[in-house]
Amino acid sequence: MDLTPFINGLYGIPVFGVLLQVIGYLVAVIPPNAPNIMQQATPLALAALCGVLCERSGVVNIGIEGTMLAAAFTAWVVGVAIQPMFGTPNPSDIFGITIPLIISLAAGVGVAMAISALHAWLSISLRADQIISGTIINIAAVGLTGYLNQLISQNSPAGAGEFARFVPPTALTNLPGIGWILAMLLNQGPISISVIVLVIGTQLWLFRSRWGLRTRAVGEHPRAAETVGIDVIRVRYRNVILGGAFAGLAGAFLSIEATNSFQDDMTAGRGFIALAAMIMGRWTPIGSFGAALLFATFLQLGQVINISPPSGELGTIMASVPPQLFDALPYILTIVILAGVVGRSIPPAADGQPYEREAAT
Amino acid sequence: MTDETGPTLAPALEMRGITKRYPGVIANDGISLQVRPGEIHALLGENGAGKTTLMNVLYGLATPDEGEILLDGQPVAISGPADAIARGINMVHQHFMLVPVLSVAENILLGDETMANRIFLDRREARRRIVELGRRFGFEIDPDAKVGSLSVGWQQRVEILKALYRKARILVLDEPTAVLTPQETEEIFGVLRRLAGEGHSIVFISHKLYEVLEIADRITVIRRGRVVGERLPSATDEDDLAELMVGREVQLTVDRGVSHPAGPVLQIRGLEARDDRGQAAVRGVDLEVRAGEIFGIAGVAGNGQDELVEAIVGLRRPSAGTVSLAGQDVTGRSPRKMNEAGVAYVPADRHRFGLILSFPLADNLVLTSYYRKPYARGIVRDPKAILRDATTTIERYDIRTPAATVRASTLSGGNQQKAVVAREFDRDLELLVLDQPTRGLDVGSIEFIHRQVIAKRDAGTAVLLVSAELDEVLEMSDRIGVMFGGRIVAVLDGRTADKNEVGLLMATGGAERVAALAATSA
Numbered sequence: 073m074d075l076t077p078f079i080n081g082l083y084g085i086p087v088f089g090v091l092l093q094v095i096g097y098l099v100a101v102i103p104p105n106a107p108n109i110m111q112q113a114t115p116l117a118l119a120a121l122c123g124v125l126c127e128r129s130g131v132v133n134i135g136i137e138g139t140m141l142a143a144a145f146t147a148w149v150v151g152v153a154i155q156p157m158f159g160t161p162n163p164s165d166i167f168g169i170t171i172p173l174i175i176s177l178a179a180g181v182g183v184a185m186a187i188s189a190l191h192a193w194l195s196i197s198l199r200a201d202q203i204i205s206g207t208i209i210n211i212a213a214v215g216l217t218g219y220l221n222q223l224i225s226q227n228s229p230a231g232a233g234e235f236a237r238f239v240p241p242t243a244l245t246n247l248p249g250i251g252w253i254l255a256m257l258l259n260q261g262p263i264s265i266s267v268i269v270l271v272i273g274t275q276l277w278l279f280r281s282r283w284g285l286r287t288r289a290v291g292e293h294p295r296a297a298e299t300v301g302i303d304v305i306r307v308r309y310r311n312v313i314l315g316g317a318f319a320g321l322a323g324a325f326l327s328i329e330a331t332n333s334f335q336d337d338m339t340a341g342r343g344f345i346a347l348a349a350m351i352m353g354r355w356t357p358i359g360s361f362g363a364a365l366l367f368a369t370f371l372q373l374g375q376v377i378n379i380s381p382p383s384g385e386l387g388t389i390m391a392s393v394p395p396q397l398f399d400a401l402p403y404i405l406t407i408v409i410l411a412g413v414v415g416r417s418i419p420p421a422a423d424g425q426p427y428e429r430e431a432a433t
Numbered sequence: 434m435t436d437e438t439g440p441t442l443a444p445a446l447e448m449r450g451i452t453k454r455y456p457g458v459i460a461n462d463g464i465s466l467q468v469r470p471g472e473i474h475a476l477l478g479e480n481g482a483g484k485t486t487l488m489n490v491l492y493g494l495a496t497p498d499e500g501e502i503l504l505d506g507q508p509v510a511i512s513g514p515a516d517a518i519a520r521g522i523n524m525v526h527q528h529f530m531l532v533p534v535l536s537v538a539e540n541i542l543l544g545d546e547t548m549a550n551r552i553f554l555d556r557r558e559a560r561r562r563i564v565e566l567g568r569r570f571g572f573e574i575d576p577d578a579k580v581g582s583l584s585v586g587w588q589q590r591v592e593i594l595k596a597l598y599r600k601a602r603i604l605v606l607d608e609p610t611a612v613l614t615p616q617e618t619e620e621i622f623g624v625l626r627r628l629a630g631e632g633h634s635i636v637f638i639s640h641k642l643y644e645v646l647e648i649a650d651r652i653t654v655i656r657r658g659r660v661v662g663e664r665l666p667s668a669t670d671e672d673d674l675a676e677l678m679v680g681r682e683v684q685l686t687v688d689r690g691v692s693h694p695a696g697p698v699l700q701i702r703g704l705e706a707r708d709d710r711g712q713a714a715v716r717g718v719d720l721e722v723r724a725g726e727i728f729g730i731a732g733v734a735g736n737g738q739d740e741l742v743e744a745i746v747g748l749r750r751p752s753a754g755t756v757s758l759a760g761q762d763v764t765g766r767s768p769r770k771m772n773e774a775g776v777a778y779v780p781a782d783r784h785r786f787g788l789i790l791s792f793p794l795a796d797n798l799v800l801t802s803y804y805r806k807p808y809a810r811g812i813v814r815d816p817k818a819i820l821r822d823a824t825t826t827i828e829r830y831d832i833r834t835p836a837a838t839v840r841a842s843t844l845s846g847g848n849q850q851k852a853v854v855a856r857e858f859d860r861d862l863e864l865l866v867l868d869q870p871t872r873g874l875d876v877g878s879i880e881f882i883h884r885q886v887i888a889k890r891d892a893g894t895a896v897l898l899v900s901a902e903l904d905e906v907l908e909m910s911d912r913i914g915v916m917f918g919g920r921i922v923a924v925l926d927g928r929t930a931d932k933n934e935v936g937l938l939m940a941t942g943g944a945e946r947v948a949a950l951a952a953t954s955a
Binding site: 276277280281282283286288289293295296297298299301302421 | 515543
């Protein structure tokens with residue numbers, strides 16, 4: 073049966089026709105851009121994992137943004153500092169790994185864990201307001217990294233370079249149907265390629281392991297956890313600091329994998345978008361990753377639309393819209409999602425509540 | 434019985450001369466307690482008598498200043514809950530320590546997980562053991578059900594299973610029946626007897642005298658941190674225990690006298706209301722409370738009672754139906770309008786809704802009238818008038834406080850509730866709405882509040898009493914409505930209603946529709 077007249081008829085209906093053109097455009101544009109979407113999704117997904125670890129144990133962490141920024145700066149600046157000691161780099165074949173890069177990565181992750189430890193101490197031990205604590209981290213990170221970057225970048229030094237992307241064999245990426253997905257997951261640097269492993273690992277860990285079970289109990293009903301002998305404070309510290317490692321990876325990704333430089337405020341709100349992804353993903357690792365991919369798609373589309381705009385009526389409509397609107401799409405999406413369009417998402421019951429031990433004297 | 438095992442057998446648990454001082458109070462003053470293997474030992478005492486402190490000492494949450502704990506005759510030092518559990522001591526807390534969003538199996542595993550390897554849980558083995566354990570004590574439990582979806586009776590069982598899974602030898606139950614229907618209580622008692630039969634020792638904390646008499650092998654009564662007596666159930670009765678517990682003769686049953694109901698005051702027609710999540714909670718309630726009568730509402734908590742009460746007093750907008758007061762439609766009026774129309778309300782949660790804990794007692798006493806003369810002139814408060822009236826109110830309602838100016842949070846639970854009662858009762862009323870007015874209070878305060886309610890009834894006020902304590906509803910009410918699934922499924926005569934019948938209605942509701950129809954048409 074020939075459907076052409078029918079489909080042409082559908083195209084004739086104005087709104088419906090434009091909608092079909094949108095779908096057609098997305099189908100044409102997403103697969104070739106999939107590796108770049110994954111690049112956009114990587115820091116979001118890692119930061120969202122940080123959020124999941126913290127909030128599942130009952131600690132709100134809105135300082136992820138600042139933690140990432142500090143990690144990005146540290147990873148880059150440590151590279152700058154140690155690069156001369158190692159002479160001419162001799163990158164390995166896989167991922168272009170060099171010793172300075174590894175040290176830079178470790179430094180970035182280490183700083184992020186240290187900042188998270190500070191957040192843990194303020195919000196768990198001192199029972200400070202967790203929003204204030206996170207805000208302090210965000211403000212301090214912007215100020216400090218900005219100031220230090222100004223001092224250092226005056227003589228525009230070279231960093232330790234960047235991780236290289238793995239190039240999967242074309243036999244895989246040319247597979248019909250799933251080739252572009254494999255390219256998306258595999259044509260990546262080491263941090264980005266590890267995201268899918270970390271997401272699945274965290275999902276299993278959270279729902280199948282002892283620590284995961286205890287984490288969820290502590291985030292829901294800490295008193296109940298304590299009565300069965302669980303050290304609520306310790307579980308929370310562990311989760312927040314481990315979450316910091318994820319935020320550190322996210323930050324280091326920006327400065328030594330996606331680029332080889334640091335720019336002021338280069339996180340550009342990704343730490344906050346990640347929190348939206350975490351909420352949309354209902355505090356699960358896989359859900360958060362899915363939401364991060366959605367946000368990343370919009371981030372990437374914002375760029376693609378300017379480079380290769382769609383044709384037809386859709387192109388005409390889009391040409392009449394200021395291009396800045398497309399750059400704003402992911403942020404608009406964040407607002408829409410946080411306003412609850414995705415339905416009510418229920419946080420862990422003890423999320424954000426400091427825990428006080430029973431009067432043990 | 435344990436006597437046959439011979440006197441040489443060491444007690445499973447012995448606490449000797451436990452003393453625990455907190456700044457300004459001696460919570461435990463040389464308490465000694467012996468629990469034998471296979472014994473159900475009741476610990477009876479009022480709130481604040483020191484039961485909780487004693488159990489915290491046993492559970493390692495508090496370190497005693499003096500005294501020692503012996504398990505099987507060996508002195509031990511218990512460092513915390515984990516240590517207590519490792520030694521076979523488990524506690525079922527009054528407020529269940531269960532995580533609602535986790536499954537039964539996850540709740541039972543928590544803290545003492547059955548592992549497949551170093552990281553991951555062995556969920557299959559855990560499920561198998563839980564089902565098996567349940568069967569051994571006579572019930573089928575679904576290990577994958579979410580705890581939050583279970584009835585309180587089943588949650589109680591999960592708590593007990595949790596202890597048994599940890600191979601508890603000594604099981605402490607803190608007020609285990611407070612939220613159960615009589616049938617559920619009977620079932621739990623059955624489980625406890627089986628446990629004792631298998632050699633477990635059970636410490637049963639309660640202030641319900643008849644329950645203690647029914648279940649316990651021995652009863653230890655404590656008052657003000659001291660053991661004031663030990664009794665065998667066969668050699669005592671409720672009056673004796675009450676006197677021991679309170680330290681004076683107490684009138685246990687309410688002397689409700691004769692009521693003289695007049696015309697209807699509160700009339701509710703087809704009332705519907707939603708809960709905070711937007712689910713239908715009250716699904717068509719018709720109700721009439723007459724002047725000079727107490728209408729009691731019995732029901733398992735969460736069957737729409739709170740929403741019904743809130744819809745009546747103006748805190749919740751009904752989604753359908755009408756509320757009228759003395760013939761006038763007052764549906765959806767604000768709480769202040771209702772208050773001014775002569776409606777008083779004692780909320781279930783005095784900490785969240787009844788009082789502002791950080792405010793002085795005197796200010797709490799004028800929360801419903803602070804804006805009126807004589808407490809305010811225009812927009813200016815008159816602290817002198819507030820304080821003057823507070824002082825007389827405190828005296829008349831016997832609120833024990835150092836001064837009218839202390840913060841409400843410093844008062845004991847009983848005195849806090851007396852303050853709420855004083856504020857709400859101390860004027861002429863058309864309608865008095867009471868939601869759990871005596872929850873968590875000691876026998877003395879309960880007695881006081883019940884008397885005040887009876888006095889209001891005799892003064893011609895219509896009283897609507899909601900309580901999860903079935904005994905309270907039965908003792909106080911002239912008529913009883915049983916609420917189930919957002920409806921009143923039966924209305925019974927309060928003086929002839931049978932406790933088991935009401936309990937069954939509370940638990941099954943809809944299945945008893947025939948009885949409901951018969952009662953409402955009568």
